[in-house]
Amino acid sequence: MPRAKPTPEMEEEAEEVRQEVEGTGEADGSPDAGDGGGEEEGKEEEEEEKEVSFDELGLDEQLKRALRKKGIAKATPIQKEAIPLILEGKDVVAKAKTGSGKTFAYLLPLLHELLKLSSEGRIRKPAPNAFILVPTRELCQQVYNEASSLLEFCTSKLKVVQVTASMSDKDITVALSGPPNILVSTPACVATCISKGIMRGSSIKESLSMMILDEADLLLSYRCEDDLKALIPHIPRSCQSILMSATSSPDVDKLTKLLLHNPFILTLTEVGRAKDDVIPKNVQQFWISCDAKDKMLHILALLKFELIQKKVLIFVNSIDAAFRLRLFLEKFGIRSAVLNAELPQNSRLHIIEAFNARLFDYLIATDDAKTKEEKQTDKENKKETRVSRKHLQQTLDAEFGVVRGIDFKNVFTVVNFDMPPDPAGYVHRIGRTGRANKTGASISLVSAEEHSTFEEIEHMLQEVEKKDTDCISPFPLLTKDAVESLRYRAHDVARSVTTRDIQEARRQDIKNEILNSEKLKSHFEENPRDLDLLKHDKLLSNKEIPAHLRDVPDYLIDPKTKEASNVVKLSRAAMGIDKPQRRKRQGFKGGSGKSRDPLRTFSAEGKSRRRGRKDREGEPDRRKKSKKAES
Numbered sequence: 001m002p003r004a005k006p007t008p009e010m011e012e013e014a015e016e017v018r019q020e021v022e023g024t025g026e027a028d029g030s031p032d033a034g035d036g037g038g039e040e041e042g043k044e045e046e047e048e049e050k051e052v053s054f055d056e057l058g059l060d061e062q063l064k065r066a067l068r069k070k071g072i073a074k075a076t077p078i079q080k081e082a083i084p085l086i087l088e089g090k091d092v093v094a095k096a097k098t099g100s101g102k103t104f105a106y107l108l109p110l111l112h113e114l115l116k117l118s119s120e121g122r123i124r125k126p127a128p129n130a131f132i133l134v135p136t137r138e139l140c141q142q143v144y145n146e147a148s149s150l151l152e153f154c155t156s157k158l159k160v161v162q163v164t165a166s167m168s169d170k171d172i173t174v175a176l177s178g179p180p181n182i183l184v185s186t187p188a189c190v191a192t193c194i195s196k197g198i199m200r201g202s203s204i205k206e207s208l209s210m211m212i213l214d215e216a217d218l219l220l221s222y223r224c225e226d227d228l229k230a231l232i233p234h235i236p237r238s239c240q241s242i243l244m245s246a247t248s249s250p251d252v253d254k255l256t257k258l259l260l261h262n263p264f265i266l267t268l269t270e271v272g273r274a275k276d277d278v279i280p281k282n283v284q285q286f287w288i289s290c291d292a293k294d295k296m297l298h299i300l301a302l303l304k305f306e307l308i309q310k311k312v313l314i315f316v317n318s319i320d321a322a323f324r325l326r327l328f329l330e331k332f333g334i335r336s337a338v339l340n341a342e343l344p345q346n347s348r349l350h351i352i353e354a355f356n357a358r359l360f361d362y363l364i365a366t367d368d369a370k371t372k373e374e375k376q377t378d379k380e381n382k383k384e385t386r387v388s389r390k391h392l393q394q395t396l397d398a399e400f401g402v403v404r405g406i407d408f409k410n411v412f413t414v415v416n417f418d419m420p421p422d423p424a425g426y427v428h429r430i431g432r433t434g435r436a437n438k439t440g441a442s443i444s445l446v447s448a449e450e451h452s453t454f455e456e457i458e459h460m461l462q463e464v465e466k467k468d469t470d471c472i473s474p475f476p477l478l479t480k481d482a483v484e485s486l487r488y489r490a491h492d493v494a495r496s497v498t499t500r501d502i503q504e505a506r507r508q509d510i511k512n513e514i515l516n517s518e519k520l521k522s523h524f525e526e527n528p529r530d531l532d533l534l535k536h537d538k539l540l541s542n543k544e545i546p547a548h549l550r551d552v553p554d555y556l557i558d559p560k561t562k563e564a565s566n567v568v569k570l571s572r573a574a575m576g577i578d579k580p581q582r583r584k585r586q587g588f589k590g591g592s593g594k595s596r597d598p599l600r601t602f603s604a605e606g607k608s609r610r611r612g613r614k615d616r617e618g619e620p621d622r623r624k625k626s627k628k629a630e631s
């Protein structure tokens with residue numbers, strides 16, 4: 001397949017993305033170049049650093065007990081740096097990559113301080129003491145869960161509540177009565193509460209001592225700017241502000257200027273790693289070149305021959321594509337669930353929890369799938385019209401899907417069934433694996449039409465990581481024979497999944513989930529931890545799966561594929577992830593696990609293919625192309 005040479009536009013765009021993910025701070029309005037003369041401090045860890053325990057950070061004993069229960073003993077680099085600064089009362093902007101533990105980096109010092117104030121009887125009352133603002137309702141739930149779990153052993157009763165736009169005014173009023181010590185919400189919802197008088201500005205001024213903006217890089221893309229601006233007059237000058245972000249971008253800089261006073265800026269990468277990585281080193285990135293019409297066939301081969309590690313998060317670019325894939329896999333006896341913005345919020349939250357608890361292994365998700373052209377049109381429309389809040393919320397749900405910033409637990413493999421529209425989307429997607437220093441992998445299925453995007457992503461990664469070799473390698477375990485052995489069946493079955501089936505499945509799924517949602521609501525009020533009530537991966541079709549599709553006959557599996565599949569199984573066993581570990585929380589695993597990973601050492605295609613990238617059908621060596629482009 002001919003590969004696109006990077007055009008000047010691509011180079012320019014890669015540079016923009018590099019700034020976005022790397023944060024060179026060159027953009028106008030960067031706090032680094034800001035006028036406040038803040039205490040600027042780029043913390044770039046290059047030397048091997050000493051691990052720090054939570055004891056050494058001087059945190060409250062009750063919080064440490066909750067951490068121990070989770071199996072967490074050592075602080076991550078961002079926690080090690082941010083916690084002391086926050087405890088000192090500084091405004092902090094913390095930028096650290098996805099999955100690096102930013103949530104505890106602000107929750108622990110916040111809870112520590114509130115516990116201290118509470119024990120000294122110095123809690124101020126008329127409104128919450130802290131706001132934690134996040135872009136989506138899913139993230140509200142996630143942060144609320146994390147905060148509640150940290151308070152498990154606390155004797156003084158700190159109250160945390162989450163308030164979202166889906167709640168009635170009456171429910172919000174009840175939730176805010178007391179008032180709670182910590183309010184987890186979205187900027188839009190807090191602004192509404194103030195404008196409706198549910199929360200009084202003067203009370204906020206009296207009580208608020210800390211405001212945290214989490215996932216700050218996403219906040220402005222959720223059009224929260226006006227809501228944040230509406231909040232500013234009510235924030236007391238003494239309020240400590242914290243801003244957490246996975247990437248640097250002009251949006252983050254804008255928020256920093258808007259809300260923080262002389263902040264301490266922490267830019268952290270992993271200890272001992274190249275400072276410019278945007279994808280953690282413990283995540284191996286692969287790609288497979290295939291025709292668009294053969295993508296189903298390829299994913300079937302990957303899953304059926306067990307060539308990738310579970311759990312698997314599969315990204316597609318539309319809800320229809322998600323259901324098409326789910327129906328297709330179902331016909332081969334592979335169960336999966338679909339996570340999309342169309343589902344009721346309760347169901348979305350429950351799907352994420354059920355997946356995290358390993359009740360099923362394959363989750364097909366849609367995310368921000370808009371093309372650049374669509375985004376441009378949106379931008380232009382945004383300037384012209386002012387949409388209603390309700391419409392805005394619907395648009396946002398549809399636009400951003402439900403996965404950004406979500407802490408999916410123990411996802412080993414992220415599959416880009418469809419390529420994301422841009423490099424930033426790629427970074428966010430891949431960030432769902434390799435979290436908390438665990439080993440992970442990503443596989444992108446790249447069609448001819450997606451090659452320019454793929455080139456753009458590869459180019460960005462090389463630029464950012466200052467490499468002249470490929471960052472994404474060809475996937476070594478899937479042979480042509482393995483793919484061909486399933487071609488006939490796959491095409492047959494793919495053809496049998498009609499547009500009507502997909503529409504019907506979508507309707508059915510929403511119907512099920514709405515029913516579930518009602519059940520969930522009352523059930524989870526009483527049994528918040530009971531995840532087994534509902535299954536999100538139940539069959540969409542009620543036809544029985546023919547045996548010849550469910551089980552691949554032995555004669556169809558070529559020896560190399562058998563060997564590859566065994567290696568993957570062995571590696572699963574070696575990593576101790578063979579059995580589902582429901583609801584078991586894990587701490588960091590030491591090291592990247594690379595030495596135990598067969599993907600590093602095994603190639604189903606043989607040595608020559610591994611060495612000679614240019615042997616791939618019609619694909620010239622990409623390194624040469626990049627060099628050419630540079631010259």
Ligand SMILES: Nc1ncnc2c1ncn2[C@@H]1O[C@H](COP(=O)(O)OP(=O)(O)OP(=O)(O)O)[C@@H](O)[C@H]1O
Pocket residue numbers: 072073074075076079096097098099100101102103104245246405406407409431435436586587588
């Ligand atoms: N010190 C620690 N040791 C082990 N695990 C940790 C530690 N701190 C956090 N974790 C776990 O790491 C995972 C990722 O943490 P978190 O969601 O806070 O990352 P993040 O940096 O906010 O990622 P993102 O930018 O994608 O939202 C969580 O499952 C969390 O429980």
